[in-house]
Amino acid sequence: MAGDLGGLRPRVDSVLHDGRSTWDEALVLFLERSGYTEESYHTFSYSPLRDESGDVVGVLCVVSEETQRVVTERRMATLRELGSDPGAVRAEAQFLRFSAEQLARNPHGLPFTLTYLFREDGSARLAASSGIGRDHPAAPDELEAGAAGPWPTARAWRGRTSVIALDDGRFGELSTACGAGGRVGPGRPDRPSPHPCSPGGSSVPPLARRAAK
Missing domain, CATH: 3.30.450 (Beta-Lactamase)
Structure with a gap:
């Protein structure tokens, strides 16, 4: 799997510099997998890792894929809009x-x-x-x-x-x-x-x- 993850760097730098956790919800990424470029959605959480003295020495990044949820919600929204009463x-x-x-x-x-x-x-x-x-x-x-x-x-x-x-x-x-x-x-x-x-x-x-x- 490959893709452009350069956009995550500012988040990592922020955690390293400020020592505060942050996240990106349903971030769209275009990944090379299954032999073609695929639109996917992932939620990232970034937490600081500290040493015994309390200094930030790294970042723990936990990733969960949300592609199925995002796509399903998008499709259901389209169906609801099509089925809504068009009024006049x-x-x-x-x-x-x-x-x-x-x-x-x-x-x-x-x-x-x-x-x-x-x-x-x-x-x-x-x-x-x-x-x-x-x-x-x-x-x-x-x-x-x-x-x-x-x-x-x-x-x-x-x-x-x-x-x-x-x-x-x-x-x-x-x-x-x-x-x-x-x-x-x-x-x-x-x-x-x-x-x-x-x-x-x-x-x-x-x-x-x-x-x-």
């Missing part, structure tokens, strides 16, 4: 706009989203998006019926979920500002970050329309 939302366009706004509030878990509405012939049109420009190669306005790419309509039309690799030229540049909520723009992120990364894949789930009662 009545028309389809209003609901789509409301949903896109809620999804955009979770840029860490959902760097970008595209919502397509199917027509009767199996083709689809882009109805809403978040985190990505409408002029991006990955966000075509129209998807033909039975199209294989960039997003496969045939499987979604049949109610099946697809997972699509994003590492080929069909999708253009999808570098996002990891952990910073960057927005994907044509060829480059609109808000660069010290930790840019590229999504490796995307899920294409069908959303069934609830039958009218």
